[in-house]
Amino acid sequence: MALILNREKRVILRIAYMGIPASGKSSILKSLHASSPSESRGDFVHDFLGQDRGLYFDFEDKAISVIPGFTTFVRLLTLPGYPTRTQTYRRLLKGIDGIAYVVDTQWERMEENVKSFAAMQDILVEQKTSLLEIPYVLLYNKRDIPNGAPFSYLDFTFNQRSESASAFEIHGVEGQGLKESLQVILDQWAKKYSMAG
Numbered sequence: 001m002a003l004i005l006n007r008e009k010r011v012i013l014r015i016a017y018m019g020i021p022a023s024g025k026s027s028i029l030k031s032l033h034a035s036s037p038s039e040s041r042g043d044f045v046h047d048f049l050g051q052d053r054g055l056y057f058d059f060e061d062k063a064i065s066v067i068p069g070f071t072t073f074v075r076l077l078t079l080p081g082y083p084t085r086t087q088t089y090r091r092l093l094k095g096i097d098g099i100a101y102v103v104d105t106q107w108e109r110m111e112e113n114v115k116s117f118a119a120m121q122d123i124l125v126e127q128k129t130s131l132l133e134i135p136y137v138l139l140y141n142k143r144d145i146p147n148g149a150p151f152s153y154l155d156f157t158f159n160q161r162s163e164s165a166s167a168f169e170i171h172g173v174e175g176q177g178l179k180e181s182l183q184v185i186l187d188q189w190a191k192k193y194s195m196a197g
Contacts, residue, residue, distance in 0.1 A: 001095035002189070004067070011070045015185055016092055017078040019102030020109065020116045024141040025078040026055055028102065031175040032076060032182065033057050052088040054079050063183070066190040074186070086123070093123050098185035099136040103158060105148040110157070117158060131161070135188030137181045138167040144174075 003012040017025045033044045042058040056077035066072050079092060093099075101120070103113050124130050140154050149157075151169060159165055166184045168177040 002066075002097050002193075004070070009070050010073060011067050012073045012075065013066065013097040013186070013189060014075045014077065014095070015098040015100065015182070016096050017076065017100045017102055018116075018120055019139075019141075020104055020112045021080070023102045023104035023109070023113075025102050026080045028100075028139070028141070028170075028178060029055055029057065029076055029078055032178055035175055035179065052079055054092070061186060064186050064190065066186060067193060072186070074182075076182075086119075089120070090123055090126070093120070094127060096134065097189055099131070099134055100139055100181060100185065101136060101158070102139045102141050103154060105140050105142050105154060106145060107147055107149055110149060114157065131165070132163065135185045135192065136165055137184050138165050139177075139181060140167060140169045142171065143169045144171045 002014075005011070017028055019025050030044065033041060036057075036059045040060040040062065044057045045055065047054055047056070054077055056075055058073060058075045061072045061074055064072060077092070079088060099120075101117060103117075121131060124134070138154075138158055140151065142148060151167075155164075155167055159167055166181065168181045170177040170181070
């Protein structure tokens with residue numbers, strides 16, 4: 001849940017990059033960190049979330065004010081590799097403000113992607129929420145690899161819901177599409193907040 005500091009006129013959002021190990025989550029965060037203006041970003045931090053190593057960094061987004069008159073600060077975070085406990089994922093997703101789900105689009109990783117995506121949704125249901133309520137995007141990563149599943153298959157597998165998510169074909173190391181996808185999450189959050197208010 002967003003931290004809204006009325007006195008400081010500041011809103012702090014947490015956005016999680018989820019996906020299977022080696023899908024490119026850490027590379028995406030590193031690319032976003034490197035492309036953010038140095039004066040508006042914090043350090044790239046390796047820290048522990050419960051018993052698992054997490055990565056995150058904070059930045060100030062001057063391109064959008066998700067609440068009129070408030071400065072927007074964003075924390076982007078992920079858990080590289082396999083967390084040792086599902087409890088860590090629960091802690092990461094508790095009160096999250098946005099999700100970027102990273103799909104490794106290699107055919108041989110598809111079953112693992114599907115299981116992970118379903119497990120994430122199960123945790124959200126446990127926490128009495130769902131992807132219908134949380135701003136999120138799909139990032140189809142590693143599109144430079146020749147043995148990737150076609151976009152139509154990916155969208156059929158991961159994006160069949162009453163309200164389709166915005167989906168981006170990306171190459172996480174090069175950074176194409178990453179800022180645009182993050183902006184979609186922030187725009188969705190601003191719309192959701194304005195409708196709730």
